[in-house]
Amino acid sequence: MKQIIQSFKTGETKLEEVPAPQVKRGCLLIRTSKSLVSLGTERMLVEFGKSNYLQKAKQQPDKVKQVLDKIKTDGLKPTVEAVFNKLGEPIPLGYCNVGEVIAVGEGVSGFEVGDRVASNGAHAEFVCVPKNLVAHIPDNVSDEEAAFTVVGSIGLQGIRLLNPTLGETVVVIGLGLIGLLTAQLLKANGCRVIGSDLDEEKLALAEKWGIVPFNSGKGDVVKFVEEQTGGVGADGVVITASAQTDAIISQAARMSRKRGKIVLVGVIGLNISRAEFYDKELTFQVSCSYGPGRYDDNYEQKGIDYPLPFVRWTEQRNFESVLYSISSGALHVKEMITEVVPLDEYKKIYGDIGSHRSIASIISYDSGEK
Structure with missing residues (x-):
């Protein structure tokens, strides 16, 4: 499958051919139809990737301190090797995904194959997402509109x-x-x-x-x-x-x-x-990202929900609230869409993302979406 990744080593934003994910326990396998580019967050990642090592260090003084501490404990050579290995790992871009469920993992209830869903999946043709980071899309909300759920x-x-x-x-x-x-x-x-x-x-x-x-x-x-x-x-x-x-x-x-x-x-x-x-x-x-549950492995990866009477709003329940607001007409998103770009033409967005004037750029996948 194809996926957009960012290299911190070379600074390149690339469309790579990578193995498609397999459905895992507690997760949903989704065929992507649309994904929204979060221009603010992704611009920072792309520009960070393009910066030289000195500029990277200036942008992350807390990481520099961690490196210096590691040198004291582990020595210079192992630390340098660890830093370059870390910078050599490309990261997937994107976290506003819409698509159709094609497989349901063991232990997942409330979702079926064929469901239209929004999730925090990446810019990829297929994504495997834990159930607490996925929400059903109302029938009167289009895939393009639903792409605004996570942001x-x-x-x-x-x-x-x-x-x-x-x-x-x-x-x-x-x-x-x-x-x-x-x-x-x-x-x-x-x-x-x-x-x-x-x-x-x-x-x-x-x-x-x-x-x-x-x-x-x-x-x-x-x-x-x-x-x-x-x-x-x-x-x-x-x-x-x-x-x-x-x-x-x-x-x-x-x-x-x-x-x-x-x-x-x-x-x-x-x-x-x-x-x-x-x-x-x-x-x-x-404010921390999408809401309660963010960065908690028990909630996100293991699927352990917070009890609603005690934690009324979680990441997933916030997703559902945004989708309801779009469905009811309280939240208007169509007018923010500046462009819809096929996945293969991703460079129209990322080629000069630092000066991109778009409000909302959407990537389209060839999957017969609604």
Whole structure:
């Protein structure tokens, strides 16, 4: 089968011919029809792969410290060999997959061969995914729309941590793919939403959905939020931007009301001013991916679910919530699709991903999808 992989050694993004996976216990084998490119996350991986060793080290100072510690314990030569071996391992790209179940692993219930499902599978013709990372697609949701399930869950988890109430004003900083989804979900939750970005096209799209737009490159976003809230400030701020600057977290603090909440979904500089947070007693939290269960092997790999009365929202239940929002018309995703590209033409997306202007790029697989 064909799969898109990223080499950290050569910097190449390649479409490789690799063995197709076999269904495993607790998993579903899925034939892919569509997959969504998460331009923010995948851009970082591709650009990291293309950078030289010094640039890689500067981007991951925590890993440099681990290497130095390993040199002290294991010696220079074994450490160097281990580092180069690690960089030589290509990684699969993608985590927003849609397709049809073609095999059900032992111990899996609730799924059948022929089911249309969304999962966090990679950009590959076939994927084998643990059952807790798969969700059924409603009949009135197309494969292209369902491809937004996982990336939508990232924004939704940030909202769940913020826990806004009806009528509150929430600012979304960064109206990329996740930011536009987050803003819409907040709107559906009864919030007054202000969206801040530099891109006029994204701001116009947000305004169409009832979100108050502001171009942060043309004015003072903190002053704008104060004016929009009668001097009170935002009840909550969700940061979905990706930028290596400390200015964004400072802006978020200054635009917040006293005892407001800030949730980070994106990737930004985090040199926080104590005074800005202290004076207002602000709450700051970093959101972890798709929700409870993420990076827990018992949940993800072994299929042990968290009991719903005690953990209402998990990764899978967030997936289902996003799909329901699309199905009910509360979440609009079709207008975000900039391009649909056949798998063999993947370089149209990845060839110059650093300057790609797409909001949502979808890869299409020849599988007769809905």
